[in-house]
Amino acid sequence: MAVTLNDKLVVAISSRALFDFEEENTVFERSDPDTYLRLQRERLDTPAAPGVAFSLVQKLLAFNAEAPQRVEVVLLSRNDPVSGMRVFRSAKAHGLDSIQRGVFTQGRDPFGYLRPLGAQLFLSANADDVTQALQLGYPAAHVFTDSMRASGTHPQEVRIAFDGDAVLFSDEAERVYQSQGLEAFQKHELEKAAQPLPEGPFKPLLAALHRLQQMQVPGMRIRTALVTARSAPAHERALNTLMDWKIDVDEAMFLGGLAKGAFLREFEPDFFFDDQTGHVRNAASHVPSGHVRSGIAHEKALKHP
Structure with missing residues (x-):
C-alpha cells in the first residue's frame, strides 16, 4: 500500500526558515556557487543554529510523541543536495529526527512540489517562491529571517x-x-x-x-x-x-x-x-x-x- 500524507498536517519549510543560514546565504549571494558548496561541505558536521520558524516546527512535531503521527514537516529548498545533507544533520542534532523527507532543487523553483505534498503551510525566506505558492492556492509566508525568535515560555x-x-x-x-x-x-x-x-x-x-x-x-x-x-x-x-x-x-x-x-x-x-x-x-x-x-x-x- 502506497504511503500517503493525506491524514496529516503537512508543513513544507525552506532551509533558511528552519535554520539560521544567513552567513551561508551571504556567501552564496556575494560569490560563486562553488565557493558556497565548498563552505557547506566544510560545515557538514557543524549544526546550524535554530532559525525563525524552529520553535513552530519543534512544537508541531511534538504532536507526534504518541501514535498516530499527526504532523509531517518536509524540507523544501532551493539548496543543493549536499547542503540538504547538512540541513538533515542539523535537524537531527537539534532533536528533530522525525524530519525525514526533503526536496532540494539546486536553484530551481521548488513550489511546484507543494502539490504532491498537499501542504497546508509553506514557509520560505524566498519571497518569489511564496508569491507563487499563494497563487497556486497554498498558505505560504515569506519568513523575515531577522525576526525575534520565539520565547520558550510555553513549551506545551x-x-x-x-x-x-x-x-x-x-x-x-x-x-x-x-x-x-x-x-x-x-x-x-x-x-x-x-x-x-x-x-x-x-x-x-x-x-x-x-x-x-x-x-x-x-x-x-x-x-x-x-x-x-x-x-x-x-x-x-x-x-x-x-x-x-x-x-x-x-x-x-x-x-x-x-x-x-x-x-x-x-x-x-x-x-x-x-x-x-x-x-x-x-x-x-x-x-x-x-x-x-x-x-x-x-x-x-x-x-x-
Missing part, C-alpha cells in the same frame, strides 16, 4: 497569530478600505455583518490546526489569536465568519490601527502571519513573523514601493 503550546483580512479572510473588505476609506469600510462591514467573509489564503491552515486541536493530544495544545486592525463595529463580521466556519480562536484583538507588535509580544506566538509589510516589520521586532504576499494592500505596495 503551539501559539499562532493571524491577521484577518487577506490572511484568514479574503481581501474583499480590505479593497473597500483601500479604495474608499475607513468610513466606507465600517459601513460596508456593518451592512454585511451577518454575511460570512469569503475564505482567505490561510483558512485551510486554521482549519487544519483546529482539527489537530480536536484530537486532544496529551501534553500539547494549540492556542490561536486573531490580531486585526478592525475595531467595532467591523469586528462582528470577522467573528460571525469564524462561527460560520465552526472554528474557534482562543484570543481576538481588534486594535483599530494600533501597532500590533506590543500586543503580539504579550501573546508570545511561535509565529505571526500578516499581509502588510509594515505590520510584519513592526511585529518582527517582537516575535517570529512572516509576510503573506497577497491581497490588495500587497498589490498596492508593489506598485508604489
